[in-house]
Amino acid sequence: MDRTLALHSDKAEDIATSSSFRQFRIDHFHLDLKVDFEKKCLAGSETLRLHCLQGPQSELHLDIHPTLSLQDVSFSRNDQEWTEVEFLTRDFTSYGTTLVVKFPFLWNSEERFQLHIKYAAFDGPGVCWLEPEQTAGKQMPYVFTQGQAVLNRSFFPCFDTPAVKSTYSAAVKVPDGFTAVMSATKWEHRKEDNTFLFTMEQPIPAYLVALAVGDLVSAEVGPRSRVWAEPCLIQSAKKEYDGVIEEFLLVGEKIFGPYVWGRYDVLFMPPSFPYGGMENPCLTFVTPCLLAGDRSLADVIIHEICHSWFGNLVTNANWGDFWLNEGFTMYAQRRVCRELYGEAYTCLEAATGRALLRQHMNNTGEDHPLNKLRVKIEPGVDPDDTYNETPYEKGFCFVSYLAQLTGDQRRFDAFLKAYTDKFKFCSVIAEDALDFYLEYFPDLKEKNVHKIKGLEFDSWLHVSGWPPYLPDLSVGQTLMEPADKLADLWGKENVDITVVSKTDTQPWKTYQTIYFLDKILEKSPLPDGNINMLEDQYPHIVKSNNAELRLRWAQIVAKNQHRLGYDHVRSFLKCQTTPVAVTAGVLVVSTVVLLGYFYLGKKKKPLVTLVDPSEKYKLRLIDKEVINHDTRKFRFALPSMEHVLGLPVGKHVYLSARIDGSLTVRPYTPVSSDDDKGFVDLVVKVYFRNVNPKFPEGGKMSQYLESLKIGDVIDFRGPGGLLEYKGDGQFAIQADKKSPPEIQKASSLGLIAGGTGITPMLQLIRAIMKNPSDNTKCLLLFANQTEKDILLRDELEEIQARHPDKFKLWFTVDKAPADWEYSQGFINADMIQEHLPPPSDECMILMCGPPPMIQFACNPNLDKLSYRENQRFSY
Secondary structure, eight states, X not given: OOTTOOOGGGGOOOTTOOSOTTTEEEEEEEEEEEEETTTTEEEEEEEEEEXXXXXXXXXXXXXXXXXXXXXXXXEESTTOOOEEOEEEEEEEETTEEEEEEEEEEEEOTTOEEEEEEEEEEOSBTTEEXXXXXXXXXXXXXXXXXXXXXXXXXXXXXXXXXXXXXXXXXXXXXXXXXXXXXXXXXXEEEEGGGTEEEEEEEEEEOXXXXXXXXXXXXXXXXXXXXXXXXXXXXXXXXXXXXXXXXXXXXXXXXXXXXOOTTSOOEEEEOOTTOOXXXXXXXXXXXXXXXXXXXXXXXXXXXXXXXXXXXXXXXXXXXXXXXXXXXXXXXXXXXXXXXXXXXXXXXXXXXXXXXXXHHHHHHHHHOTTOGGGSSSOXXXXXXXXXXXXXXXXXXXXXXXXXXXXXXXXXXXXXXXXXXXXXXXXXXXXXXXXXXXXXXXHHOHHHHHTTGGGOTTOOHHHHHHOOSSOSOOOOOGGGHHHHHHHHHHHHHHTSSSOOHHHHTTSOOTTSOHHHHXXXXXXXXXXXXXXXXXXXXHHHHOHHHXXXXXXXXXXXXXXXXXXXXXXXXXXHHHHHHHHHOOOOSOOOXXXXXXXXXXXXXXXXXXXXXXXXXXXXXXXXXXXXXXEEEEXXXXXXXXXXXXXXXXXXXXXXXXXXXXXXXXXXXXXXXXXXXXXXOTTSOSEEEEEEEOOOTTTSTTOTTOOHHHHXXXXXXXXXXXXXXXXXXXXXXXXXXXXEEOSSTTSOOEEEEOSEEEEEEEGXXXXXXXXXXXXXXXXXXXXXXXXXXXXXXXXXXXXXXXXXXXXXXXXXXXXXXXXXXXXXXXXXXXXXXXXXXXXHHHHSOOSOTTEEEEEESOHHIIIIIIHHHHHHTTOOGGGXXXX
């Protein structure tokens, strides 16, 4: 690793670690473990070689998990005598805790020492114990670890961040008859006590340290590759991959540079392994689903091999830039496939990836914050919970755009080789990669290609939605067109079986069949009777052993509620998923995610917090962000990371607390939504004492919230309110709490907000914009005292940029700067007339803000312009 290289990532934050990785460096660590299947325990110790980067320091923080049992901690200077040291654990998040080591003196910069931790790892999220019946052989138990993204803190104490790397070694003692394997460049077997010794000579991040122990055997499949598997799978594995891995490696080296890891072995996991593949260096873990019998899923291995350069050699420095790992790897995978299989096949495979991206964005809405390449990981949110198709497929589109800008494939290939060489063994963020791109291509930098309107590099990173550039896949039309035409026939009423029979799908390539099934899925549910004929027509698809085909057929069965096919879905789920204590990381063929919420025709329902509107729910404050001088964003944890708040659009919550001896209750509309699991966010303007002479005491509840410390709780109740948005311009509105709701419909909405009155408006705007079939137009007039008081401005302007036909935004402020381009002053008739929809039967006006604004500015001017009272609603 080039220690002298100055990188943007050197200052990048990783919110998912509590470790002191900026203050100390781990140069090497050694694990000495004994595997106990009866106790489901990895017991032993870890020895770390560290040095202080930024002294003086009296504490060292390491990431751990509650499933780790710590016995003692000691340290040594220069291999001298070991001295026990005080330690404690602190809460951090739902996915980990902090080991705090307290030294009796201060470490100065560049001082070196060793730390010895005696511990045991039990059944945790990253240490997965399988019973014999969960394995392929059904005879012996099995244990494996899964580190990505932040799970290895339940395997060993570490700096659990991709920002830093180190070498490691291990000694793993296993019971007789078992074999241990790890992601290491060297290994040997000490037979006298059945201990396996491993060394990883290249620096890697903690998440890439991997261990598996079971009834394992191996077979050579190339000059630097072997396959590992249970005995009952080894012959199938050897037959499927004999010779091909070396072919993949050679093409990768030709394009991207030397393969630096020595061996490339593949471990075929038990059927209950819930991932497609995990790119642990030197030893990729893969699902046995890849043993299709015809090498038709070999591209998954190509994908994992390409991680040897993109992800393992050059690594994203935090999980918000995960696209650097996966977008570059998707591009590299398809670049290798183009060399091996031709452009038409590669375009066809890319089209199936694009279909997955479209399916994902249809499910979430394009404006979902996870549909940015750079994702903001909020405090307390498990990075694994942000997993989706965007970093893979939108990332692929961005890298393809970078390649297209060069105008020459050979030039971009040379760049990729230079990129992996410059940043080898480093962790980078997007700015590092993109700055190097512009340095490497000075002609492009001079043309300001990074600032092309609508395609700005910054927009690629920070704007949600569909990629602004799509690579041309037209070469694949020769393979796509027959599949498109056939799918169109099946989507019609009264399908003519003699016509569809003329297209023989048996000779099709695997991805041609996958593409066809994706198109059938898009058209589902099919007209009555077509699903039965489809099943009869293609038994070679329905009964295929190929997991990708089985998955898509299961999706089609579920979406068409084809009960005769439910046995197929059940057998597929039983084959692929077993309740293993693993959080989703790299899910290529994961049934749970790719079924896209469908399971036997029903959507998976999240856990709801606000079950009873009359009940109070105590929620804990987990983060507080200062937005401006008097406005804060408060984040409260929901009961679990699987809970949503359960608040209908248009409704609010009530916060209650006993303040100065009396009960205080106030309504608030969250700025988060039920797309967000595990937390709820409130943006609150704090009315401080002695600021406004009219209200010298300030706001009781807002000042109380400001006084809360992280970890404090407050009562939530809800849903409350008289309005609920039902979608497609329909509102259910009550005259009072006891009256039944009446439905009102509008095609255009005039929204007037003042200050924090923006929060219910944003809730409504988000709901409308994320639904592509909701064509309701929203025009917002947002009033504030000064420009710096404008809340959530960036998000509102981003929504307007993404949806110019559906959303218009206008500001007015009391005190305007000289260069102000919007209105100034109180809301008046001219502003309403110019920036809100005119009065009509299809128009509604919604208002939220200080009562004087509603009473003296909004309603009188709406009266003047003939807006009817029954078309107005004030929150």
